[in-house]
Amino acid sequence: MPLDAMTVTIAELAGHRGETVTVAGWVVHHRSSGQIEFIVLRDGSGELQAVSRGETRTRLESRLAELTQETAVRVGGTVRPDPRSPGGIELEIDDVQIVGRSEGFPIGPKEHGIDFLMDHRHLWLRSRRQVALIKLRAAIIRSLRNFLDNNGFIVADPPVITPSAAEGSTTLFAIDYFDEPAYLSQSGQLYLEALAMALGRVYAFGPTFRAEKSKTRRHLTEFWMVEPEMAFCEFEENLVWQERLVEAVVQEVLRECPEELAVLERDLTRLRSVRAPFPRITYEEALALLEPRGLGVQWGEDLGAPHETALAEAFDRPVFLTHFPIELKAFYMQPDASNPRLALAADLLAPEGYGEIIGGSQRIHDLALLERRMADHGLDPERYRWYVDLRRYGSVPHSGFGVGLERLVAWIGGVEHVRETVPFPRTLTRLWP
């Protein structure tokens, strides 16, 4: 009885040529061609073509007829080489057991509108493209973590529930914490600065939240960030860590995810050129570049998505945009010693219009300067008392940055909208499923 044979995943099948095995999975599609039935199966690890013909087909006829899209099955058979099949093998079916029926699966090969697909996200996730995106995201997470772990960074996750805001409070989600006001964290940075003074190099990797009323292809209300923070690290070294990290992740994904990138039809030549060092332009240089392109900006004004896209188009790899007017940036950023109107901050812009994927800066380490900047921003010193303490006891120059995971996945995967880069996206208009 073939269904007693060892159950193997589709990814493992290539190591079982000539053997009798069982595969457990779901029907992707099913067609007859003359005397042969072709059934494509998926099990999460990959896709497989299973075939049935001759006597077996006659014996299994009634069961084969029930194999609609997304029917769950256990299929026993023999693994055979077949150069025309995906993966170079196919399964010659001996027996089929129906585990779970599927009638009228709502998502077919035809085009569906995005609202319909998002309402059926729990089922849409089974499609080839969505599976590829989740796997790509998982590979990118692994690569980010490995790079940091292998370079002496200690993962140390700051709290999500916080009593005060890292960067202004207009875009915070408020919660009731046993009758005390509290907020969902927008960034773990302030906490990471405390941790860097204890551990040297640290990072956080978790969800962050912004109640932004933006409905763009780059915005989610709940998104994941990787936030490294380093003691005894100044602006220049901070940029080097960023470009090394991004290069390592992109090159590793090219090596490890060829199938996922193929499903996503990603142009690989654009990714292969992502090698450190990355070009750097100052805010002032950016204004000079934008002016002749009809995107003139007054000194002191912020740059938007069209500006970022235009700047990124001038380069074949990510580009650092540095030395912003200090008024545009958060209170904790270190002013440039040679021109205190500028912040030692940098945004890393991805190519191809994906915009900012990293924001980082050197942090103020001088107590008096930090207190002056907090007063300029009208911040309540009592709320930041513990943060200011870090400048009282062995303060050191330190820097850090935050990588937006979904934007990184969108860029590497070549995906138009960040909503496809996370299993269950949360946006201004979507909280379900």
Added chain:
Amino acid sequence: MPLDAMTVTIAELAGHRGETVTVAGWVVHHRSSGQIEFIVLRDGSGELQAVSRGETRTRLESRLAELTQETAVRVGGTVRPDPRSPGGIELEIDDVQIVGRSEGFPIGPKEHGIDFLMDHRHLWLRSRRQVALIKLRAAIIRSLRNFLDNNGFIVADPPVITPSAAEGSTTLFAIDYFDEPAYLSQSGQLYLEALAMALGRVYAFGPTFRAEKSKTRRHLTEFWMVEPEMAFCEFEENLVWQERLVEAVVQEVLRECPEELAVLERDLTRLRSVRAPFPRITYEEALALLEPRGLGVQWGEDLGAPHETALAEAFDRPVFLTHFPIELKAFYMQPDASNPRLALAADLLAPEGYGEIIGGSQRIHDLALLERRMADHGLDPERYRWYVDLRRYGSVPHSGFGVGLERLVAWIGGVEHVRETVPFPRTLTRLWP
């Protein structure tokens, strides 16, 4: 000028014997003994004894006098073997640069009350024991992820902001989501079931939230969970994954964290015996074990912390407690085919009184049964429409479990209270810093 020498971390020093290097870090303590000054430094990667004597000491005298606890310094010198020092090396100081002063650091070698330490958590994190705990936590996170990644599990994180509750709504934190009611997730499980149908084996690794008014050493309001979920996986296989995972993590930590476990004064013999398979007792057997110990429980009543501790004491490794009365468990748990009054659920109890570290179960895959159980629990079918959909389209037997990270760290580290196992704990009475 020695401070121009290459800056190396303390962990790297052993590879630089005889060389002139610079170390950047903080003063742990500082004492004179006759003609020699001993300065213990930390930099997050480790601790180092630096010494100064003779002419150099005279030359540096005024600067050395300023090296109070937690002063940040750059110290240049020569790496020398010294069998009496930690790590077998010491640094013979050539020069010292003060980077950040520290006057009156609030946490000294004397005993402090827990409220004082928690109010100064941002500084307390620098102590040897807290550094060891954060590093132990990081090693456990890495080990959990590696085990899952290497066994075909795809990380796929469910949302934190959710429109409905996984297990009742009495302990949920509510948030205002653009004027819609929403909650912080207590578990990603329902979403992970959808993802398992797409990807086979998946896991989540992120923060979860419970607004429980419990003030015990085992409770945090914000805590991290690892939640694996597997399609085509029944109750028995689910237990095997759990014991393999816990064995792998404990044995890896024993190999990789000897220094941290020594700082924590952990009894290693108790950890060495953590080898799969783990013993299993049913709820019914547990009642029989508890009765003669003066902890009698009526069939159908839940077990509390004292019962868990008493049960765990009967074994030298973690023990599975299985087959609970179905009324005690969540609506989605599969009843035992041989006795439908029992749920195919298991809690894994850690030894030494640490209580439940894993909760898991086989999930209901039959549509009619799930709908009946939801009605029994008075759940609104509309809210769970997408979840029920999973039983309409290719439903398969599936199982999963959730590991409480902080409890796992507390047990492996031998720490009395979970509040020390997370950088900035959140409890009923603590939201600051």
